[in-house]
Structure formats: structure tokens, C-alpha cells
Amino acid sequence: MDSFEYNWKTPNESAKSSQREPEQVVSAASIYFASEEEAIGVEQLFAEPEYGDIVDTLLDFNTCAFSLPESYIKEFSASESVVTNSDRDAVQRGLSEENKTREKFLDGLSNGYNDNHCSISCEDYLLDIELEEETPTLDDVTRDVSCIGNVNLENKLADSEQRNCGVHVLKLSDASTSSDHDALDEFEDMSTDKLLEVFRNMFGHQTSVADKQWLESHMIFGLENQEMSGKNYSFPKSSFDSSENQGVKVPPACQNLLTVSTAFASIFNFRTKPRVQHVKRREHIQWNSFKCLSSAAGEIQLDFPDKWDSKELAKENVKCDGTKLGISEQNLKCKPSRGGFGRRYYHRGAKASSQDLGKRNFQVGCIQIPPGLPIEERFIRREGHLSKDCRANRAYNGNIHSAEAQDDPSGTLSDQSSDNSSEEDWTIGSETRGTNQDRKHNKYWSTTEVLKLVEGVSKYGVGRWSDIKRMFFQSSVHRSPADLKDKWRNLLRASCRRLQSRRGVDAKKKHGVSRIPHEVLNRVRELAVIYPYSRKHRTRISPTASLASSSNVESDSQLSMNERNTLNLTY
DNA sequence: GTTAGGG
DNA sequence: CCCTAAC
Numbered sequence: 072m073d074s075f076e077y078n079w080k081t082p083n084e085s086a087k088s089s090q091r092e093p094e095q096v097v098s099a100a101s102i103y104f105a106s107e108e109e110a111i112g113v114e115q116l117f118a119e120p121e122y123g124d125i126v127d128t129l130l131d132f133n134t135c136a137f138s139l140p141e142s143y144i145k146e147f148s149a150s151e152s153v154v155t156n157s158d159r160d161a162v163q164r165g166l167s168e169e170n171k172t173r174e175k176f177l178d179g180l181s182n183g184y185n186d187n188h189c190s191i192s193c194e195d196y197l198l199d200i201e202l203e204e205e206t207p208t209l210d211d212v213t214r215d216v217s218c219i220g221n222v223n224l225e226n227k228l229a230d231s232e233q234r235n236c237g238v239h240v241l242k243l244s245d246a247s248t249s250s251d252h253d254a255l256d257e258f259e260d261m262s263t264d265k266l267l268e269v270f271r272n273m274f275g276h277q278t279s280v281a282d283k284q285w286l287e288s289h290m291i292f293g294l295e296n297q298e299m300s301g302k303n304y305s306f307p308k309s310s311f312d313s314s315e316n317q318g319v320k321v322p323p324a325c326q327n328l329l330t331v332s333t334a335f336a337s338i339f340n341f342r343t344k345p346r347v348q349h350v351k352r353r354e355h356i357q358w359n360s361f362k363c364l365s366s367a368a369g370e371i372q373l374d375f376p377d378k379w380d381s382k383e384l385a386k387e388n389v390k391c392d393g394t395k396l397g398i399s400e401q402n403l404k405c406k407p408s409r410g411g412f413g414r415r416y417y418h419r420g421a422k423a424s425s426q427d428l429g430k431r432n433f434q435v436g437c438i439q440i441p442p443g444l445p446i447e448e449r450f451i452r453r454e455g456h457l458s459k460d461c462r463a464n465r466a467y468n469g470n471i472h473s474a475e476a477q478d479d480p481s482g483t484l485s486d487q488s489s490d491n492s493s494e495e496d497w498t499i500g501s502e503t504r505g506t507n508q509d510r511k512h513n514k515y516w517s518t519t520e521v522l523k524l525v526e527g528v529s530k531y532g533v534g535r536w537s538d539i540k541r542m543f544f545q546s547s548v549h550r551s552p553a554d555l556k557d558k559w560r561n562l563l564r565a566s567c568r569r570l571q572s573r574r575g576v577d578a579k580k581k582h583g584v585s586r587i588p589h590e591v592l593n594r595v596r597e598l599a600v601i602y603p604y605s606r607k608h609r610t611r612i613s614p615t616a617s618l619a620s621s622s623n624v625e626s627d628s629q630l631s632m633n634e635r636n637t638l639n640l641t642y
Numbered sequence: 643g644t645t646a647g648g649g
Numbered sequence: 650c651c652c653t654a655a656c
Contacts (some may be wrong), residue, residue, distance in 0.1 A: 153648065556645070
């Protein structure tokens, strides 16, 4: 221990970690996650059915004869955030032992790893993965888990030491005095108990695997890769009962594995919290954390595309037989724009075999869509779910500085030249849309425009958008009758949810979208009462009714003017 | 050509 | 803001 330095926890953080109060998150961030939030996020992700394959792969439930019945996932997802303690207990009781392992694994992602055996299972499994892959790919391991960096193994091991009473950590030793065969022979001579102890010392935790061959394979594997580094690791003498094991080397390759597995275990370095509470916090998942974790977990390659090429996707929009898949280009040009952890719909393919695990670009955890494979429509996000991203992508900076984006202080409401920065007719802009894949414009509605729209609706009623356009937006190139209709719809929505929680309001402010004045929204609601949204469902306005309506419009319009005057003072 | 409505 | 069926 004295040969190592703790360099991933500040003293303060370490001190905090020592205060182990139940239900309180006190640990420092793991090396995988910048925060407990992220760990929780990954935990929640794994709890979702679509990522069950990954969990299965991590835990190797198949070979361990563990299987998770569908009922568990359903049960758990159904519990969502409103589960009481008794409910949770009932769920827990209903789980079989095997399921509890998975449960603990998921919980362990954010819970203290020392509180359960699941982390140990994970570490063991990770080691198994490396062994099965005949891993001279250890370079790959260290590369793929580069996020781990030079994590100090002893951090975890030291923690183990505290709680496991006398389990000593690995010591760095520059003196390489023993050969592989010496150590190998020593392994073979060891009893199972001894191997278990060596294992515990080597990997910093106990293993439930009592199979001597299994244990030996780990040791031997490490020895076989000993030459891969100039530095060796040896067990301190105090780790063993007798001197017979003195000098047994833990080769650097094995140390790499330790780094991987221990780092993986560090995921569990968060204090216990009921997972049901974590479910509420799904939005905090960090994409990179998941990538990092996944790649580290048994060198599983999760090669998510950092950039989505709409053209590539367009190509793949055609099936192998050449038939279209029915994905509109509109949908295809939408792509994830950020590295956030929004729900993504990737193809879930077959689980990777150990043989495939080493290959790049192979589907593991059913994530990647290899080039050339058809994309099923159900795996493409509907545009509606991506609308925000789409807007963000389509918006270009020029629009932000448009004159329309700014309120017109003069507020010549019924004046048609209030926004005559462009003299083009809106239909012209509409025609140019075909060549440009992006939106023709993305200009926010100014308060002035909203007021004009309100006045137009007051005058013509809802549905006569062309008339309103002609009268109030003649010079607005980019405000088509359909735009007016859309805006009115949005105004209606806004007016309905105006009195809802301030959270949404703050969110909008955060995004820089100016809030629609209350007076305007009130007026919108008034008009909504006067004019049902669709005039289709109303009887056609007769000339006389139109006249009567027109007289009302005058007063309405006047009201609108009064409101506008008030607004001009306020805004 | 316009509009409603879904996205 | 786009798309499109329906008017």
C-alpha cells in the first residue's frame, strides 16, 4: 500500500467516504462516472428491457444458469417511481435468488459495491471474458477502456482491505525474481483454499467460484502475459500464510485485468439507495458513461456513431431488394445531434458470442447498425420525438438575427409594413423549399407578430388564415397561412397551460424563448371561446352573420389595440 | 388553392 | 416548420 498513492480521491472525498451513513450518497465519483447521477443513469438504463442483452452479457447469466423472467422487468418497470417500501419488499421477496443477482447488479451500479456479491460476480465474469478471448488483446483492453486511465487499483483494494480484515493489496515490485513456471507450479500445488486466498489477494475480493481449475486459469493467464510489461507485481509476504507463495507474481497483464475489473467494480462505489428512487432520475444518464462502461465490460464494442450522416441513412433507407422502407426523407434528415442520453432506437441484434466480442463494428448489446443492413422503420425515431433536435439542427445562425426575431417597439399592429424587411411574397419562399433540405426559415414569432395574428383572428375568426395573411402579414415573406394556423394552435396550447407549473416557464426562459405575454394569452383564450378552432365544424358564416361578426370584430379589434398599448408599455 | 391535423 | 389528406 505504501508503494501506491491515492490519486483519484481528494482527501476530502476520502474523508467523506468514510462517513458511511445509510441512504446517503457519500462516495466520490467512480472512474466511470463523474457523479452518482451518471451511475444511476446507467443502472436505470440496464434495468430497461431493451438493454437486457447487455446485462446478460455482463453477468453472463446464460452460463451461470441465471435467467431473468420477463415478469421481473415488467414488475420493476411497473413499479416506476411510486413504489412504497412495502411494495418494493414484496417485489424483492418475489425474486428468486438468481434474479436477486441481477437485481443486485443493477442496484450495484450505484450502490456500494462492497455490500453485495454481485460486483464480485461481475469482476469474475470480466476476467472470464478476457480469458476466453485468448487475450493478447490486452492492449485492446487498455485502449478500449482508456477512460479508465491509470486508475489506481489499490483504491478499491484498500477499501476491500478495510472491510475484509487483513486482505492486503498488491504491491509494486521492480524486483522480478520469479519466473512464470515457478509461480505456475506454485499455483498447481496450492489447495483450493489457498487459491481462493491468492485470488482474493490478487483481485482484491473473494470469489464464490470454488473451482480450482477456474482459479488456476486466472493465475496462469496472468503469468502467461507476464512478459508484456517490464514491471511485475508481487504479493506482499503478509498476504500469505506461509512463505511458500512469496514472490508469486501478478503479471502486468493480469494487472490490466485487475484494472478493468476493479475499475468496473468501482462503479459500485456508491452508497445504497433504493433503486426505485433512482428511477425518477433517468434523464441524468450520460451517454459517454454508458459507452465507457460498455466498452470496458469485457471489451464489448459499442461503436456508436458519433455522427449520423443523413445521406448514409438515406441510402440505407432502401432495402436490399431496392424497395423503399417508407421512411420519409424528412425523418431521415433528423439525427441525434447531441451526445446526450436521450432514448435512441437502435437495432437490437443478436448477442455477441465471445468469438465476436473482439471484433470491431460487431453488434453487441444490439446497438450498432452495420453499414449495408436495412433499417427497419420501427428503429427510426419518429420525427415528432426528435423535433427539438431537428429544429436545433435545421436552425442556422442567420435566422437568429433576423429582424422578425425582435419585437417591434413601434407596434404598428394593423400596419402591413411593420415587418417589411423583405418584400417577397411568402409563396416564393415556399417554392424554394424543395431545393433546400433545411427549413426555409426558423424565425421565432415576435410579440408584434403574435399581436397581429391575434388581431387577425379577432377580425376574421379562426380558420381564415389566408385572409389574415393577406391583411396582416402581406409583407411577411415567411409567414404563410399555414404558419399562422400553426402559431394559433401553439398559442392555444400556451394559453391553456399558462397557469401550469412554473417549471415549464423557467425551462422556456432557459432556452431563450420569450414568453408570450399573459394579456395576449388571455386574449387568445377569449378568441378561442368565440371562434372554435375549426370553422369546418361550424355553419358557414352567412353574410348577415358575417356582418354581425364584423361588428363584434370591431370591438374585439379595439380591445386588442388596448391590450397592445398596454403591452407596449410593459414589454 | 386552403385548411386541418399529425408529425 | 413540414407534410398531406381533405376540403
